[in-house]
Each structure stands twice: as C-alpha cells, then as structure tokens.
Amino acid sequence: IIELIDAPPIYQISLSKTSPYHERGMEVFKSNYFFLGYLLYDLYHIFLMFPKLGGLDTVCHHLIFALCSIINGYYRVLVFPFGWLALGEVSTIFLNLRWFLIKTGRGESAFMKIVEGMFAMTFFVTRIVIYLMGVGHLIYEREEILDLLERDVIPSVFLGIDAFSIAAGIILNLTWFRKIAAMLVSSIGKGRKKTKKLKGETIV
Secondary structure: OHHHOOOOHHHHHEOOOOOOOHHHHHHHHHHHHHHHHHHHHHHHHHHHOOOOOOOHHHHHHHHHHHHHHHHHHHHOEOHHHHHHHHHHHHHHHHHHHHHHHHHOOOOOOHHHHHHHHHHHHHHHHHHHHHHHHHHHHHHHOHHHHHHHHHOOOOOHHHHHHHHHHHHHHHHHHHHHHHHHHHHHHHHHHHHHHHHHHHHHHHHO
C-alpha cells in the first residue's frame, strides 16, 4: 500500500496486467482475501452469539464491506483505498482486548482505562480522520473512478454499491465514535468519583 502512495491515480484506482504496479497491486489483493476471510469468520461468530458480540449495525458493517471486498477483488479496483479501509481494523485489537479484560474480571482495572483510551484514539485516527481523508481523495480522483465505467472495467451497479458502502461506512463510524466517546467520558467520570471516595475515606 505504501508503495502505491506515489503511484499515478489510474494505478491507485484500478489494476491491470500491463500496469507497472501490477506485482505490488497483487500483494494488496492477497491481503484483501485475508481481510474477507476475517470478516466472514467474525460475522459467523456474531451470528452464533447474536446479539452479544454486536447488533444489526455490526452485521450490516461486515456484510457491506465483505461485499465490497468481493467486488473490488474480482474487478481489481480501488487498490489504494483498500489500505485506509482495512486500516480501521487496528482499533479492533483494543476492542477485543477490552472484551477480554471484562470477561476475566478486570473491567475496573487501571489497564482497562488505558485500553479504552487506546481504542478510542485508534478508532478516531483510523476510522474518522484517515477514513475521511480517504473519501476526500476519492472525490478528488472522481474522474479516474468514473473512467472505470467508460473503460468497462466494472459494471455501474457494482461501482454504485462501492460508493454507497463507503458513504454508509462514514455514518456508521461517526455513530460508533459518538458511543465510544460517551463510554470514555463515563469511564473517566467513574474513575474520578472513585478517587474522591477513596480520598474521603482516608481523611475520615
């Protein structure tokens, strides 16, 4: 992905066998297959334990991006955007760690506060800041994207699904971050109350 940053827009958006970036692009699509496998694996567990691991919003998120992964992998399009879309899963590491701490009775630990902070920070950076920057880049390169239709690289219905999915992703991420911020503020508030209570007991 990093090696595609300086590539001409046409090679960032689509990949052909004649592209000088073909070999690098194929590495991206190999990663895409792993990403798809992860989404389907996670989706299976969400269905298996529904709604404990996630509600309908999580199901929709996984289904939408699994569909995009299949479409873009098959038609070899949106090569560079895959990077910033997949980067959002970095925050999932801390989300899973948070779940582990809760399940092992460490939900009130000091380490839990650090994990929640890291989760909120990585989510904001990857799924809000970088995601919006990526969308801005797609809008800027809209002529290259529309040219995919002119060259019959991908059917318009599938490109439309991509556009809808990315737009829906923005709404989902903003909605989730609002909940994450509220959770973090609540956690900090509880921590301060606990500290005040302990100080009061010490004074007494």
